[in-house]
Amino acid sequence: MGNEVALHLSGGVFFNLMLAARKKPVANQNQCLKELLHIYDRSAKEMAGNSLVTIASRFRNCDPDLHSDYIRFGDPVVVEEFNGRMREDYASVVGEVKNYADQYLDLEVNGKWLVRALMELVEKDNLIQDNAKFMAIPGGLPAYKQEFPEMHVVYIYNLLLSVWHYICCTHGMTENGQETYFALTDFAGESRPRKFDRSRIGFESHEDVTVSYDMEIVQDDMKIPEPAASYVRKLTGKPDKQLEIFAPVNSAVSKEVESIFSFVVEHTHTSDSKAALNRYRTYLNRAYEKHSKKKTFLYEMQRDFYGFFVCNDVKRRETVCRSERRNDRKDDRVIANVCVDSFEEEHRFIVLSGTGGMGKSMMMTHFMLDTIDKNKETGEVPVFVLLRDYNPAAGDLIDFIFGELKRHDVDLYLSDLVELLQSGKGANYAQTECQFRYCGTAIPFLTVRSTAR
Numbered sequence: 001m002g003n004e005v006a007l008h009l010s011g012g013v014f015f016n017l018m019l020a021a022r023k024k025p026v027a028n029q030n031q032c033l034k035e036l037l038h039i040y041d042r043s044a045k046e047m048a049g050n051s052l053v054t055i056a057s058r059f060r061n062c063d064p065d066l067h068s069d070y071i072r073f074g075d076p077v078v079v080e081e082f083n084g085r086m087r088e089d090y091a092s093v094v095g096e097v098k099n100y101a102d103q104y105l106d107l108e109v110n111g112k113w114l115v116r117a118l119m120e121l122v123e124k125d126n127l128i129q130d131n132a133k134f135m136a137i138p139g140g141l142p143a144y145k146q147e148f149p150e151m152h153v154v155y156i157y158n159l160l161l162s163v164w165h166y167i168c169c170t171h172g173m174t175e176n177g178q179e180t181y182f183a184l185t186d187f188a189g190e191s192r193p194r195k196f197d198r199s200r201i202g203f204e205s206h207e208d209v210t211v212s213y214d215m216e217i218v219q220d221d222m223k224i225p226e227p228a229a230s231y232v233r234k235l236t237g238k239p240d241k242q243l244e245i246f247a248p249v250n251s252a253v254s255k256e257v258e259s260i261f262s263f264v265v266e267h268t269h270t271s272d273s274k275a276a277l278n279r280y281r282t283y284l285n286r287a288y289e290k291h292s293k294k295k296t297f298l299y300e301m302q303r304d305f306y307g308f309f310v311c312n313d314v315k316r317r318e319t320v321c322r323s324e325r326r327n328d329r330k331d332d333r334v335i336a337n338v339c340v341d342s343f344e345e346e347h348r349f350i351v352l353s354g355t356g357g358m359g360k361s362m363m364m365t366h367f368m369l370d371t372i373d374k375n376k377e378t379g380e381v382p383v384f385v386l387l388r389d390y391n392p393a394a395g396d397l398i399d400f401i402f403g404e405l406k407r408h409d410v411d412l413y414l415s416d417l418v419e420l421l422q423s424g425k426g427a428n429y430a431q432t433e434c435q436f437r438y439c440g441t442a443i444p445f446l447t448v449r450s451t452a453r
Contacts, residue, residue, distance in 0.1 A: 007124040007201070010177025011073060011167050012062030016184070017117055019060065020196050021110035030056040032104050037070060039096050039161075040168040041078050044070050060193060062181035064173055073172030082168060090140035094215050097161045107156065112211050115154050117202030118163050119209075123148050127176065133399075134162040138216040141418045142398070150413060153210045279416065280381050286408040288372045291365050291384065309366060312359050314338050314352065338363070339370045381420055 033056045037044035047070050058066045072078045133142035136159045185194035293302040315334045335342045352360050371382040383404050390400045402417045
């Protein structure tokens with residue numbers, strides 16, 4: 001294939017790759033398309049007869065003028081329904097992809113080629129932005145396009161779903177897809193479909209990639225702690241049966257919300273803590289340097305944080321909802337010299353509230369620095385973000401948190417943050433000065449009271 005032809009991803013090109021990876025004897029392309037479309041659009045089950053034959057033929061030919069009630073890429077209603085299934089029952093959708101692959105594809109023979117071809121298409125398509133997200137990591141977690149070259153282990157069912165999801169929700173059928181189709185196929189005679197040439201794609205890069213046929217990440221000698229799993233589900237908008245009673249911040253607290261809350265994820269053993277420590281060393285050093293110097297109302301110049309910081313005491317403000325039952329036991333316990341470890345017996349999602357000037361922001365900075373100091377022992381990697389700077393229209397919460405990591409170390413990837421969350425080593429401290437509401441679990445409200453007078 002000549003270098004003058006640019007590769008572009010489209011629904012038709014994706015379908016041609018599926019057909020090229022079929023089992024022998026090969027299944028009928030009409031049924032292959034119908035089942036593939038059904039993963040995205042449930043109404044595709046109604047396709048039948050000559051209509052299905054015509055649609056499958058034109059879809060395979062990447063016809064940009066193909067219009068059908070059953071080809072509804074980008075349709076807001078269908079996209080929202082598809083995204084809803086991805087959020088609420090991702091495992092089931094991946095299961096559909098696996099069933100499709102088991103029925104129609106010979107992944108034992110063609111799996112690695114298919115993975116390499118799809119990754120090559122995504123990487124070479126200059127119409128796909130580098131920060132485009134593909135939900136290619138088990139659990140429905142994203143990887144940026146720019147991270148594809150660094151992926152050494154690829155979960156094939158998750159990759160297939162992520163690329164199909166991207167096509168259905170954004171790309172669809174394009175004229176650029178037809179150009180790619182002609183570049184990858186040869187003329188096979190009048191009234192016959194063009195012949196796909198597998199040698200033209202899937203052999204240029206990712207030769208050493210490992211293809212996994214698991215649908216979830218297999219942890220060696222390590223169990224993902226429930227707090228980490230819950231946090232991952234929170235970021236991806238997935239329901240958590242144990243967190244269904246997550247109460248919204250009440251109006252009194254909302255009005256105070258210079259409040260600070262933290263996502264504190266329990267730590268567990270990692271199999272290669274030294275390597276993990278080195279990976280985040282640049283980030284940790286730069287984050288510590290940034291937060292260890294502060295200005296205050298009293299000092300115009302930046303000073304060493306612990307040169308003037310006085311740690312407040314904290315106590316519970318309200319009773320806590322646990323397992324959908326109100327715990328009426330009054331807890332007046334005061335915690336002195338507070339740090340993140342002080343809340344191990346509390347819920348994972350903590351709100352610190354208090355009047356202006358109480359020292360809530362300073363305490364969050366203390367949590368950040370203290371966690372970095374303990375990194376060698378715990379392996380926790382803290383991230384401090386200002387929620388007042390978060391704009392949901394600009395991206396997901398996980399992107400916003402990752403931006404803070406990237407700010408201090410440009411060599412980190414979104415997959416590094418995902419790994420932290422899955423291993424239970426990510427500790428995220430978020431401060432906000434705007435009103436917000438939560439959904440997910442009951443919050444023990446804490447009040448900061450100053451003892452430094």
